[in-house]
Amino acid sequence: MANQLSPLDQVFSALADPTRRAIVMRLCAGEASVGELADPFDMALPSFMKHIHVLETSGLVLSEKSGRVRTCRLSPDALLGAEDWFQRQRAIWEARLDRFEAYVTKLKKEKERAAAKRPSRTTKKKGSE
């Protein structure tokens, strides 16, 4: 028991479901009761509540019950955490692209220098793209 899912696991798998993504989108615009949230969906309430629960355990959504109505709101932290993951990956990816570009540029220069040394063999041999 207690399989210890990482926060990112939970956030991404919460967002993998279109219903839950729609709930998050709705909550970005402001808090709402379970009933209000459930209204647009053609789904039995207990099924819908499961989605809410998934969102809560993923940390994306917080809720509070007052009287008989439960009000849900977004907790932006989890969302930011996931966004951050993308940004870090992109940074790595872009750094690599930069290195690659530098490498290509270097190759190109060396080629040009080599071509300049022996003008008999023209540069257009075999297409340079």
Next chain:
Amino acid sequence: MANQLSPLDQVFSALADPTRRAIVMRLCAGEASVGELADPFDMALPSFMKHIHVLETSGLVLSEKSGRVRTCRLSPDALLGAEDWFQRQRAIWEARLDRFEAYVTKLKKEKERAAAKRPSRTTKKKGSE
């Protein structure tokens, strides 16, 4: 059949698995063969291949086989698409916060104006936070 998963569904559920997230992270640093990718994982190859396949159908990863080795590389588009989703949600969220702040400011000003009109009742009644 053909359940028509949306691209975002597929990308997010692909990224919900720590093994697959690790593969994506690895591929951000540059392309690699299936064997190289599988090496750090204590998992049978066929199981590992399933992860690769999930990543491919989600559009996150591309692969090509030459000889008997299959080389995988990241397709940044799908990653950017998901990142974009976060950014759009955050924009909505932040716009709402701005509106909310404006509203609070307005309330505060009205309160001050009201307090100025009747100086007998002091502002400090019941704490203003």
Next chain:
DNA sequence: TCTATAGTTAGCTTCATGGCTAACCAATTA
């Protein structure tokens, strides 16, 4: 107090996911 509303709990079904083994190609290399 009665009734309607808003959620909640329990329990069931079905299908997808993530793992495994065993057996099978198809390129390399000896």
Next chain:
DNA sequence: TAATTGGTTAGCCATGAAGCTAACTATAGA
């Protein structure tokens, strides 16, 4: 040509996710 390497296919199993209905609790309103 035989053996090895790198990946693939097929098929099995256990678990979990997503949906449902039925029945229940607790607050709000008439």
